[in-house]
Amino acid sequence: MHTPLPAPERATDICVVGAGYVGLTAAACFAALGHRVRCVEHDERRLSQLLRGETPIYEPGLDVLLHDGMQAGRLSFTSMIEDAVPGAEVAFLCVGTPPRADGHPDLRQLAAAAGEVAAAATGDLVVAVKSTVPPGTCEAMQLLSDDAAGPGVRISVASNPEFLRESQAVGDFFHPDRVVVGADDEATGSTLASLYPSEWPMLRCDRRSSELIKYASNTFLALKISFANEIAGLCEHVGAEAVSVLAGVGMDQRIGSSFLAHGPGFGGSCLTKDVSGLVATADALGCTTPVARAALDVNAWARGRVVDKLTTLLGPLAGKRIAVLGLAFKPGTDDVRDSPAVTIVERLLAEGAEVSTFDPVAKPEPLRHLQQPDAYRAASGADALVIATAWPELALLDPARLGAAMSGCVVMDTVGVLDPGAAAIAGLEVILPGRSTVDTFHPVMVPPLEWALDAALA
Numbered sequence: 001m002h003t004p005l006p007a008p009e010r011a012t013d014i015c016v017v018g019a020g021y022v023g024l025t026a027a028a029c030f031a032a033l034g035h036r037v038r039c040v041e042h043d044e045r046r047l048s049q050l051l052r053g054e055t056p057i058y059e060p061g062l063d064v065l066l067h068d069g070m071q072a073g074r075l076s077f078t079s080m081i082e083d084a085v086p087g088a089e090v091a092f093l094c095v096g097t098p099p100r101a102d103g104h105p106d107l108r109q110l111a112a113a114a115g116e117v118a119a120a121a122t123g124d125l126v127v128a129v130k131s132t133v134p135p136g137t138c139e140a141m142q143l144l145s146d147d148a149a150g151p152g153v154r155i156s157v158a159s160n161p162e163f164l165r166e167s168q169a170v171g172d173f174f175h176p177d178r179v180v181v182g183a184d185d186e187a188t189g190s191t192l193a194s195l196y197p198s199e200w201p202m203l204r205c206d207r208r209s210s211e212l213i214k215y216a217s218n219t220f221l222a223l224k225i226s227f228a229n230e231i232a233g234l235c236e237h238v239g240a241e242a243v244s245v246l247a248g249v250g251m252d253q254r255i256g257s258s259f260l261a262h263g264p265g266f267g268g269s270c271l272t273k274d275v276s277g278l279v280a281t282a283d284a285l286g287c288t289t290p291v292a293r294a295a296l297d298v299n300a301w302a303r304g305r306v307v308d309k310l311t312t313l314l315g316p317l318a319g320k321r322i323a324v325l326g327l328a329f330k331p332g333t334d335d336v337r338d339s340p341a342v343t344i345v346e347r348l349l350a351e352g353a354e355v356s357t358f359d360p361v362a363k364p365e366p367l368r369h370l371q372q373p374d375a376y377r378a379a380s381g382a383d384a385l386v387i388a389t390a391w392p393e394l395a396l397l398d399p400a401r402l403g404a405a406m407s408g409c410v411v412m413d414t415v416g417v418l419d420p421g422a423a424a425i426a427g428l429e430v431i432l433p434g435r436s437t438v439d440t441f442h443p444v445m446v447p448p449l450e451w452a453l454d455a456a457l458a
């Protein structure tokens with residue numbers, strides 16, 4: 001039985017610019033809440049799929065909402081901004097803000113979209129920036145919009161950062177921890193806030209604070225992962241089990257277990273980009289952010305050590321056959337942007353290894369020639385196997401079949417999905433991060449023991 005969705009104050013005409021993970025989810029979910037949504041997408045391939053009612057991205061539950069919204073006449077797609085903006089009260093900018101080499105985000109898509117929307121507006125319009133941007137961006141977009149808008153048209157730019165997680169985007173939209181509305185005037189904030197059901201937790205603030213909330217939230221999430229990886233590295237040296245240590249730490253409610261996970265490091269389109277953006281913003285203002293920087297440094301180390309460990313185990317990797325299972329940056333998505341798995345593949349190739357890959361959903365074009373139709377075929381003849389994404393499907397692999405397919409026996413399970421016992425029975429040597437075979441007293445313990453014994457025997 002479906003629980004009815006909460007309703008916003010009133011149905012509103014909305015325009016959404018950009019039908020990617022954020023824009024398409026927002027468009028389909030706003031339509032499900034009862035709003036009338038026109039979504040603009042300028043990528044022809046994406047648009048033609050959308051016009052056929054197909055989702056161009058893999059996001060559980062989105063296809064049903066897309067279908068329902070289109071059937072109900074509340075959701076439509078176009079490439080023409082002038083077909084989507086007139087008549088809308090609010091336009092959401094959901095375009096990409098990809099990272100530049102210097103850490104700052106590239107805001108060209110956003111500036112172009114803001115200009116196009118303002119030029120197409122025929123009446124007063126609230127423009128809400130959902131893309132992740134550095135503090136001050138909304139003010140810049142305001143100036144740009146004022147310039148582009150026709151006579152008598154008033155554009156009010158506001159910030160409404162998006163916190164969805166890919167693979168759970170629809171659930172996250174309907175059950176937000178918070179909706180953040182950043183506006184520098186009451187009326188704009190109220191218009192934007194009224195699109196969301198009043199029961200949902202909402203924080204209203206100024207635009208710069210709203211923009212920084214998103215950067216700071218992602219930086220904290222990245223920090224938790226990097227901290228987990230740092231502790232996992234220490235576990236390997238002291239002979240402790242990272243899984244137990246991190247579980248014990250995360251059970252403290254002040255800390256929490258979410259994102260306290262060790263593995264090949266964080267990835268995806270947001271975390272590295274947003275931490276780098278926060279650091280670059282601070283740098284430009286002469287502020288220091290050593291904690292945020294450390295999150296990035298530890299992440300680079302966590303990715304690199306997967307291949308370092310393989311080299312220690314197998315010797316030089318040139319000519320070795322390595323299978324990598326999982327390419328998406330996390331399970332439940334086809335997104336491979338800044339994926340640790342892809343970094344591992346690229347590094348293996350750079351070392352001269354012969355690489356074969358398999359991912360249940362992600363099929364990145366540049367790696368197409370390496371991809372196999374299933375995990376066993378990817379493992380065929382491999383000297384070693386790396387599991388790089390925690391897909392549930394990979395946990396169900398039969399270790400005996402994997403072992404029979406491989407020519408070697410080393411399995412680096414960077415995400416801890418295989419059953420180590422069953423794998424050992426199948427003759428596989430499973431290497432888990434955060435776990436070591438140290439069972440003797442290590443050097444740090446020897447002096448205190450000597451002191452204690454000396455004192456006891458004195």
Ligand SMILES: NC(=O)c1ccc[n+]([C@@H]2O[C@H](COP(=O)([O-])OP(=O)(O)OC[C@H]3O[C@@H](n4cnc5c(N)ncnc54)[C@H](O)[C@@H]3O)[C@@H](O)[C@H]2O)c1
Pocket residue numbers: 017018019020021022023040041042043046094095096097109112113116130131132133162163164165166269270
């Ligand atoms: N992906 C996430 O999990 C996530 C979560 C929260 C916030 N964000 C932020 O949201 C923003 C969008 O992310 P995304 O992952 O959805 O990006 P995306 O690249 O998947 O989607 C952006 C879409 O915008 C379209 N586009 C760009 N300019 C356009 C224009 N002028 N007119 C029409 N269409 C245009 C592109 O063709 C593309 O389809 C980024 O700033 C990102 O940091 C992303």
